[in-house]
Amino acid sequence: MTSNDAPNAFPILASSDLTTWRLTGFVFPEGRTPAWTLTGVNQADFWAPEMHRVRGEFWVCFTARMQDRSLAIGLARSERPDGPFEPDDAPIVTGDVLDSHLLVDAHGAPWLVWKKDDNGVWPRRLVAMLHREPDRVRELFDAGEDQRTAVLTLTLWPWVETLEPMEQFFVLQPLIEAATAHFTELAERLESLRARAGGAEATEIAMISRALRTRIHAQRLSADGRTLEGGPAVLLENDQPWEAHLIEGVWITQEGGRYYLLYAGNDFSTAHYGIGAAVADTPTGPYRKSSEILLSSSAEWWGPGHPSVAIGADGRHHVFLHAFRPGAPGYKAFRALLTAPVRFEGGVVSLDRSVEARSDRPLGGPSRRA
Template identity: 25%
Template sequence: MKIGVALASLLLLAGCTAADESEPAVPKTFTNPVFLENFPDPGAVLADGIWYAYGTNNTTQNVPILTSPDLVTWTPAGDALPEVGKWAERGNTWAPEVIAGDGGYLLYYTARSTAAGRQCIGVAYAKSPAGPFVDDRAEPLICQGDEGGSIDASPYRDPDGGLYLYWKNDGNAIGRPTHLYGSRLAADGRSLTGKAVVLLTNDAPWENHVIEAPQMVRHDGKLVLFYSANAFDRDVYAMGYAECDGPLGPCRKAAENPILRSTPAAAGPGHSFLVTTPGGETWLLYHAWPPDAIGSVAPGRQLWLDRVDWPGGRPVVKGPTADPQPVPR
């Protein structure tokens, strides 16, 4: 009896194994957009296995947060910046980005300066990436009032430990050229050191009157400055990049720009943020309008995610992709 039971168990196990081997695993996939509500100008950071994404203000939050375990499934997680700095007024809180620093996390954000009447850049601090971040400064970190203001701050830490900040003067607000600036930051990330350097200017036809949303990335030893250009509320908005010799340039725009542009599925894709997964893949978070709802409040600019490959060391965005694709590793 015992031999018969054992034999039956072995046959059952063999049958299950054969069946399992005959049915190959189906990779998990996702379909864009990955967040259906309005979430413009995404920036992201990975902390303790959780992705935190930060976006431009909505009607109730200065800096809305989303969290995700996989870059695909996103959950609202409150307001990272419940109160803007004393120098600013509530509303018009744009394009936040966060980086680990000074024993916690630093949030760089854009808000309206009450003194200048222009958009300016502030910095806030928190122990956790979830916040709440606090800006205890009496004045903004950067405010180029004579150049239309300053927006879209993006921090970058070089492998040598140097900390840098990139931003755009809001020249298009006063009918002037727009530039992407860079400057070294102090070790604590709370002040600029040295002179601000112009890295790029809106001088290509596809860029029209504005370039903005800089992000410096080092990939395989090369520095790449991603940026967006043209009117954010039209389908001509798109994304390009430049190759840079150092964190403060000089930088050269790519001949193949723009590398992310509108499709029948996504209008005006841009204000991107490149992330690298623990598995070593590079993916691009960005916003885009539904083609039939450009300029809308709802659904507004939705959150998209597409893979970036690097043939010959040059970034190629596999998107906007509306078909199912494998989730990031």
């Protein structure tokens, strides 16, 4: 699980009944983090690990900050699921990337899947532009409260740009919510503004617009997982209204000759976060998205996201995800581990309603919102 800046990174929990859990260790106990990672309170960010069995070994892929504070993806291996894990000497993908996933295809070849964190770029660029050109606020935002949020944020920008990445996230969050609540309109207005602008401003607006698109990449790994082979392929990007400015947290399940892809979309720290589905005939697609969101916020849980899939003791597929208590989303806020049975049939992903999901306790099934 995500550890942020905790001294022991990535606790490993084991259970035989999905109700009683025991701590068996950590992927990276204190003092044993990879040499390339940034450590320390309010400095480190160890995020989104996944453990897979690949060719008799247990591989963990994860996200961490490098010494220059950029996000990168690393791999570690062990002969046992509870470790000890030996990390590679260097990250395998760099350049502000995160949410890695390991897929072993129908031929036994391993693939690495990840997200390019462009959605972490556009808020800073947008506020910097508005700080220089405050008159643009009325051209981009209609609602008075959104305009006031934008004005406050651009006024604070000289201070905000000196903060650490996650501190910037906290301050910019109100503007992010205002922008993503009317994401389609904002994207269209930015493009119209770019067409009217000229020179450096047009270039800057074009960069902001490109960063509003989040892309999911996949690339084949060597047999030993030490290097990447060939070039990366783009699997998905955000193009549905409910996804707003980002998609992330991908998991791919191979079933019945097809590849079923689950992913999270929208802003993780709000109730708009949810889970979508897509399907393809090959690992790299093309993937066809479902026209409807698979899981969204309910009265019991907000912001279901970052799905994973495993086969339970009952022989069924189960989707595992995290979600917030209603009204309590946010960075470092409590997120429960939830599960629900899921079906992959005929190119369609659906919750298995033949099994009663347990939504009355932390490990339960979130309801789908109509």
